[in-house]
């Protein structure tokens with residue numbers, strides 16, 4: 174069912190680990206020469222400038238990233254009051270920070286997930302505080318809004334606000350996305366900056382903020398409702414009850430468990446996992462939260478682990494191991510706490526949360542993890558701005574972006590509080606776009622786009638978009654996305670493909686916000702995305718992997734207006 178025509182060479186795999194997802198280029202490329210002076214401060218550079226650009230560039234050490242706080246002159250002009258709201262899950266950290274945001278004349282909320290940004294925009298607008306929603310793929314502007322809810326990659330470090338909130342700040346230690354949290358922490362210009370998260374991040378944040386001169390206040394929170402680790406394992410799915418959430422870490426397991434539970438005949442399961450379209454995840458969560466819906470049990474991955482308020486009575490770990498891309502490993506203390514913390518949310522139908530495992534063997538790890546503090550964070554992620562990469566590239570004009578980045582990343586100088594972001598995915602994209610006749614800026618844009626290069630359809634979509642952009646300067650969706658009949662998936666692989674197609678359409682929308690003239694079919698892409706979401710939901714509501722007694726015929730609305738072309742059908746086979 175792959176609806177994308179694939180006319181490109183196979184994407185090479187490179188031996189660097191990790192992924193990079195950022196959304197925004199720092200404004201700069203037209204003003205590079207003018208900004209060398211500002212960067213001198215940022216890079217600990219010699220101030221003996223000569224007149225020509227290249228001579229000047231030669232004197233700078235663009236590899237010196239030891240003073241990242243100096244990359245953000247707008248924030249450095251302010252004496253920010255920083256409030257660190259730290260404590261366990263479900264302790265009201267985000268709630269208190271949002272109260273401050275709501276009562277401020279202007280502000281921004283930066284969250285780690287689109288779902289959280291949506292939730293905050295909805296909440297503020299409901300409270301009659303007009304609030305824009307800005308994520309990589311959405312711009313919903315509200316008349317008169319002085320507030321914004323954004324995904325952290327979209328945080329604007331050139332505007333000033335009265336109040337800003339960065340949620341789940343402990344993510345600054347994440348190998349792949351951490352640098353966006355560091356950027357928000359150092360770069361947001363606000364009178365008050367509220368940071369919410371795990372106490373494990375406090376010493377590092379205090380250390381990082383020392384050179385900024387900001388005032389830092391730490392406020393500790395206690396859990397608002399009890400979380401009780403059970404002494405007994407679940408044992409069998411016969412013991413599943415309404416309000417239970419079973420946690421596992423692969424799509425295949427999620428559907429297997431959904432099937433097993435539903436075959437018991439007493440419960441229907443909503444599912445939430447990372448590669449479901451965000452809209453679908455929200456609707457699945459809403460259905461589970463709604464006491465009048467038949468879907469009273471949730472089967473989910475760790476995608477539920479951050480900030481979401483779900484009506485969960487008991488978390489059941491079906492496993493305490495997870496494949497992390499390289500190996501199967503035990504869940505970390507922070508992961509266990511974060512996931513377990515979803516049970517018994519304050520204000521939900523279940524005033525006391527319970528947590529257990531499917532298998533008795535896993536109970537000791539569960540209990541010890543819940544008792545231990547999360548390990549203190551040592552370092553925050555960092556990644557060079559486009560400015561630095563661009564100027565560094567001027568010193569090596571014959572090298573492509575891949576080589577420039579590789580060299581940059583290997584040789585960058587960092588202080589002990591930072592690590593350089595893991596960017597395997599970004600380098601894979603650099604290898605693809607380097608052969609195309611496009612500017613460094615455009616290449617950089619493609620490498621920071623939200624493509625999943627481990628997903629074949631998604632990586633092929635990106636390649637096709639980049640090639641068409643390079644050849645024609647305009648990318649019409651219909652040339653790439655073959656009009657066809659998308660169907661309700663009937664198999665695991667069909668579902669996976671539909672999820673991948675959704676990702677490619679999402680990528681088109683992302684590019685359309687940055688290269689508006691060259692990607693003119695945003696509306697079409699958005700409507701196709703919506704259709705993918707509906708078909709996936711239809712599958713989730715009516716089918717499972719396992720044989721079920723009450724099978725219904727395929728619904729007639731599978732004809733979404735798309736006819737798969739011969740080529741595409743061949744492609745699929």
Ligand SMILES: Nc1ncnc2c1ncn2[C@@H]1O[C@H](COP(=O)(O)OP(=O)(O)OP(=O)(O)O)[C@@H](O)[C@H]1O
Pocket residue numbers: 261262263264265266267268269369397479480481482514518519520
């Ligand atoms: N003072 C309060 N009055 C009413 N509701 C509250 C209050 N504090 C928190 N809540 C509610 O309790 C729930 C948990 O709060 P919140 O999401 O702020 O916790 P958190 O500490 O940020 O959790 P997490 O670490 O999981 O993100 C939310 O539904 C929130 O609206």
Ligand SMILES: [Mg+2]
Pocket residue numbers: 266267268340341369480
């Ligand atoms: Mg929170």
